[in-house]
Amino acid sequence: MHHSQSMQDMPDEGMAITVHGILLGFDFGTKRIGVAVGNSISCTARPLTTLHGEHNGQRFAAIGELIREWEPSALVVGLPSHDDGTPHELTRLCRRFAQRLKGRFDLPTILVDERYTSTAASSQLNEMGVRGIKQKPLLDQVAAQQILQAYFDEPAIEQIP
Structure with missing residues (x-):
């Protein structure tokens, strides 16, 4: 493959979607949304914040603030499913x-x-010495960090059209 050919020319079955710049990662939950920020240059992610509140208006206003602040080039959302890969209710909501x-x-x-x-x-927080009930407030944003890290380690396959 010569250098002028980019990923874009590859067939798109299971194609890795590579995005450059700052990315925001989301661990979606009906009660809370964990948010992480990452950078494609260092390929690292860090927990950012957890959004509380169940009203979409509030949530999207808060996400809008984060997008204005960080100016990400893409958003990464964790998609949950059963261990065997079959979807469940939260998959649809995500x-x-x-x-x-x-x-x-x-x-x-x-x-x-x-x-x-x-x-x-959860095990990352255990290693950091944050255990049990103390994990609760951090879990969602660390999960978002893991989602973003998973994307950096193995770029995602599916993009919302």
């Missing part, structure tokens, strides 16, 4: 959330398989 993000902010919105990220988030 997809809808990702579609709304794309519709409202018009940024590339990428879905990442998050089946193993919340377990990873």
Whole structure:
């Protein structure tokens, strides 16, 4: 493959979607949304914040603030499913959330398989000495960090059209 050929010319079955710049990662939940920020140059992500509140208006206003502040080039949303990969109720809600993000902010919105990220988030906090009930406020944003890290380690396959 000569150098002028980019990823864009490759067939798109299971194609990695690579985005450059700053990315915001989201761990969607009906009660809370964890948010992380990452950078494609260093390929690292860090927890940013957890958004509380169940009203979409509040949530999207808060996300809008973060987007203004960080000016990300893409948004990454963790897509949960059962361990065997079959979707459940939250899978549908996450997809809808990702579609709304794309519709409202018009940024590339990428879905990442998050089946193993919340377990990873919890063990990462354990390693940092944050245990039990103290994990609660941090868990969502660390899960978002894991989602973003999973994307950096193995760029996602699915993008919201």
